[in-house]
Amino acid sequence: MVRILIPPTLRKLCGGDDTLHLRARTVSELIGQMHHRYNGVRDRLCDEQGRIRGSVLVYVNDEDIRFLQAQGTPLKPGDEVSIIPAFAGG
Amino acid sequence: MSNSNGFMKALKCRECGHEYPLAATHVCEFDFGPLEVAYDYERIRKTLTRDAICSRPHTMWRYRELLPIAGEPTVGRQVGYTPLVRADRLARRLGIRELWIKNDAVNYPTLSFKDRVVSVALSRSVELGFTTVACASTGNLANSVAANAAAAGLNCFVFIPHDLEQGKVVNSLVYGASVIGIRGHYDEVNRLCAEIAGKYPWAFVNVNMRPYYAEGSKSMGFEIQEQMGWRIPEHTVVCMASGSLLTKIHKSYQEFSKLGLVPESKWKIHGAQATGCNPITQAQKAGLDFFKPQKPNTIAKSLAIGTPADGFYALRVMKETGGASDDVTDDEIREGIRLLAECEGIFSETAGGVTVGVAKKLIATGKIAADSSAVLCITGNGLKTLDAVVGHVGQARDIKPSLREFESLLARENPELVTA
Numbered sequence: 001m002v003r004i005l006i007p008p009t010l011r012k013l014c015g016g017d018d019t020l021h022l023r024a025r026t027v028s029e030l031i032g033q034m035h036h037r038y039n040g041v042r043d044r045l046c047d048e049q050g051r052i053r054g055s056v057l058v059y060v061n062d063e064d065i066r067f068l069q070a071q072g073t074p075l076k077p078g079d080e081v082s083i084i085p086a087f088a089g090g
Numbered sequence: 091m092s093n094s095n096g097f098m099k100a101l102k103c104r105e106c107g108h109e110y111p112l113a114a115t116h117v118c119e120f121d122f123g124p125l126e127v128a129y130d131y132e133r134i135r136k137t138l139t140r141d142a143i144c145s146r147p148h149t150m151w152r153y154r155e156l157l158p159i160a161g162e163p164t165v166g167r168q169v170g171y172t173p174l175v176r177a178d179r180l181a182r183r184l185g186i187r188e189l190w191i192k193n194d195a196v197n198y199p200t201l202s203f204k205d206r207v208v209s210v211a212l213s214r215s216v217e218l219g220f221t222t223v224a225c226a227s228t229g230n231l232a233n234s235v236a237a238n239a240a241a242a243g244l245n246c247f248v249f250i251p252h253d254l255e256q257g258k259v260v261n262s263l264v265y266g267a268s269v270i271g272i273r274g275h276y277d278e279v280n281r282l283c284a285e286i287a288g289k290y291p292w293a294f295v296n297v298n299m300r301p302y303y304a305e306g307s308k309s310m311g312f313e314i315q316e317q318m319g320w321r322i323p324e325h326t327v328v329c330m331a332s333g334s335l336l337t338k339i340h341k342s343y344q345e346f347s348k349l350g351l352v353p354e355s356k357w358k359i360h361g362a363q364a365t366g367c368n369p370i371t372q373a374q375k376a377g378l379d380f381f382k383p384q385k386p387n388t389i390a391k392s393l394a395i396g397t398p399a400d401g402f403y404a405l406r407v408m409k410e411t412g413g414a415s416d417d418v419t420d421d422e423i424r425e426g427i428r429l430l431a432e433c434e435g436i437f438s439e440t441a442g443g444v445t446v447g448v449a450k451k452l453i454a455t456g457k458i459a460a461d462s463s464a465v466l467c468i469t470g471n472g473l474k475t476l477d478a479v480v481g482h483v484g485q486a487r488d489i490k491p492s493l494r495e496f497e498s499l500l501a502r503e504n505p506e507l508v509t510a
Contacts, residue, residue, distance in 0.1 A: 008288045009117050018288065044120060054380065054402060055105070055122035059281060062274075064397065066383050082285060085117040087124035088297045089226050089280035090332020090399050 002030060002075050005082040014038045027058055028071040030081060045083070057084045096160040097134050101125040101301055104403075112160075114218055114293060116300040124399075125301045127158040135349055140320060143351075150206055150309035156345055157309065158302045159213045165242045166209025170309050172197050174317035174465070180433035180446075184453050188463035190323070191430070192314050194470070195438050200237045200261065201471035202230035202439075203310055203335065208238050208295060210306035215293035221245060222292040226283035228276050228331065228392045229258030230439075230470050235295055236267035247292070249279050254391060257474040275386055277397045304400075307335045311342025314465055315352050322347065322357045325464035327449045329362045329441045330370050330415075331393040333404030336361055339467065340407045359407055360458065361415035362448035364388035364440075368417040370401045375415065379405055389420045389478045390440040392470060414457040418447035424482050426450070427472060437472035445469075 001021040006014050014020065015038065022037070024030035031052075035042035045056050051071070052058060058065045059082040065073045075081070101110040105123030116125055134155040146152035150170025151163050173193045181189035194203040208231070215223055222245040225235045232248035239246035248262050252271035262269045272279045287297040295303045315322055322343045328336040340359050346352045363371045366388025369381040381401045386394035398404070408415060418426065426446035431437050438446070445466050452458045472479070489495045501508050 005285060005288070007284070008115075009119055009122060012119065044122065053122055055117070055124070057281070057397070062278065062281070064277070064383060067385075082281065084281055084284045085122050086397070087117055087122070087399050088284050088300060089276070090296060090334045090395060 001077055003078075003080045004030070004034070005080065007083050007085060009085060010041065010044065010083065013040055013044070023077075024075050026071065026075060027060065027065055027073045027081070030075060031071075055086045057086050058082070059084065094160060096158075097130050097155045098158050098160065099128045099130050102128040114215075114220070114298040116298050127301050127305055129156065129158075131348065138349060138351070140351060143316065150209065150306070150313070153309055153312045156305075156312070156342075157210055158305045159210060160217050163209060163213045164216050165212035165238050166199075166205060168198050169205045169209040170197065171313055174314060175434060175436070177434050177466075180429060183429060183433055184450050185460055186453050186458065186464060187461050190314075190318070190463070190465045191434060191436060192310060192317075192465055192467050193436055194310060195436060195442065195468050195472065199241075200230070200233040201474065202234065203307065203467075203469040204230045204234040205238070206309050207231075207303045207306035208234040211293070211295035211299045211303035212238050212242055212244065214302040215244070215295070215299060216242065218293070220291075220293035222247070222290075223295060224248065224283070224286070224292045225295045226250075226276070226280045226297070228394060229254050229261075229474070230392055231296065232267075232269070233258065233261040233474070236262040236265040236269075239267065240265040249283050249286075251276055251279055251391070251394075255475050255477045257476055258391075261474060276395050277383070280395075280397075304334050304338060307338035308342040308345070310335070310467065311339035312346065314339075314467075315343065315346050318465075320352050322352055322355050323465040324356075324462050325358050325360060325458045326467065327360045327362055327445055327452070327458075327464060328467045329390075329393055329445045329448075329469060330398065330401075330404055331395045331441075332398045333361070333370055333400035335467070335469070337400050337403045337407050340411065356411075358411045358413040358458075360413045360448070360452055361404055361408055362445045363415070363417040364390040364393055364423060364444050365417040365419045366390070367394045367396060369396060370398055370404055371415040371417040373401070374405055374408055379409070381405070388423075389475075390423055390444050391475070392439060392441045393444060414452055416448045416451045418444055418451070422447040424479055427479060428483065430468070431472070436468065438468045439470035439472050439475040440478050441470050442468040442472070
């Protein structure tokens with residue numbers, strides 16, 4: 001299972017949970033799984049073309065997936081995925 | 091003030107326009123877009139006149155209607171109204187007709203522009219009932235949050251990259267804040283703070299309080315316009331970390347123009363970064379409207395943000411105003427610091443070296459015309475980043491307390507000054 005840290009922005013949609021455990025082989029698949037469980041998650045994280053919005057940052061084990069394989073970044077059991085709004089800091 | 095929210099109407103998503111209550115929240119639930127404060131400009135127009143502003147104390151709060159708090163400021167009431175200095179000697183060196191330095195290196199109390207944003211963020215945090223405040227910082231923000239929180243009696247946690255300049259670290263510790271060094275670069279500190287902010291009920295000034303915090307930067311632009319004699323400068327050069335300051339200076343020009351406080355005019359806003367962390371200038375120079383994230387490596391640590399939150403909007407401002415951007419190497423940053431110090435007697439931190447160095451390039455390439463007027467925004471004080479210049483600015487010559495020895499030194503180094 002992959003552990004997902006859910007940002008406050010998504011918690012209302014995700015039943016109030018701040019973490020979630022799911023099986024997925026890539027980040028794309030993970031977003032699909034989240035959407036399957038909580039309808040609407042994909043629309044919030046991704047644009048009409050299915051690409052993760054510029055306003056959303058995704059980290060796998062503390063690394064920004066844009067430095068990995070973006071949405072194709074592979075996942076394995078025990079990995080931690082953090083979803084963060086891009087508009088913070090500075 | 092008749093309205094319990096002051097002159098604020100709501101928080102509004104900059105992307106989709108969805109509105110939210112004026113709480114401690116910073117992104118839209120629907121598209122993760124940034125939330126901004128929406129103001130009641132019609133009410134503001136009635137009270138914010140030049141005469142009213144001139145009758146108020148010389149602090150950033152003289153523009154209070156355009157700053158997002160409900161009541162009167164409770165934290166940082168003395169912040170702002172830093173000098174705007176006519177810089178003729180530097181103008182001659184850079185080859186431009188008229189040059190001004192907006193000197194936030196002497197902002198109160200912690201010697202950087204961050205006192206502006208923190209004053210707003212903590213005043214608003216107190217209004218919302220928070221007792222613990224925090225931030226992710228490259229140094230200056232941590233200093234300001236630590237100092238202002240101490241003065242306001244708030245609990246304070248500041249999170250910084252572990253390898254910051256000693257001056258920046260000590261300047262947070264001295265106020266009694268909990269200073270947490272993160273073994274990673276700023277973007278990792280920022281991510282951690284977003285996670286902590288999601289779990290702990292604290293006011294993170296640049297996370298959940300960001301819509302209020304960021305607005306504080308406008309005060310630097312309001313002051314520039316007033317100090318220029320109620321007009322907008324033709325060119326403004328601003329250093330970029332997240333890019334937020336640049337977008338807010340632009341917004342300050344728009345607001346004063348809209349309210350009729352300055353005559354309508356055209357202005358250009360130019361961005362400056364270090365070559366070792368240049369995601370925004372790289373995109374701007376390539377004509378792109380998006381940036382590629384980077385892993386920073388520069389002595390300008392206060393600008394070392396590889397994933398700049400407002401990079402997209404900073405690019406848009408430069409494009410809309412016809413502004414340009416450029417970046418400078420570590421050596422050019424040190425040269426910029428020396429130029430400003432030797433010509434104008436102003437000791438800036440590395441970010442100011444970036445601004446001066448980039449202004450020099452933009453003037454040399456004609457992107458800022460030689461017969462025009464420009465303002466350079468200097469955002470922090472050189473005493474905090476001594477590490478970056480030690481060994482590069484010469485050294486003191488030690489002699490015995492002897493007139494003979496002094497004159498011997500003078501004869502070697504400045505023979506034209508020796509008196510027979």
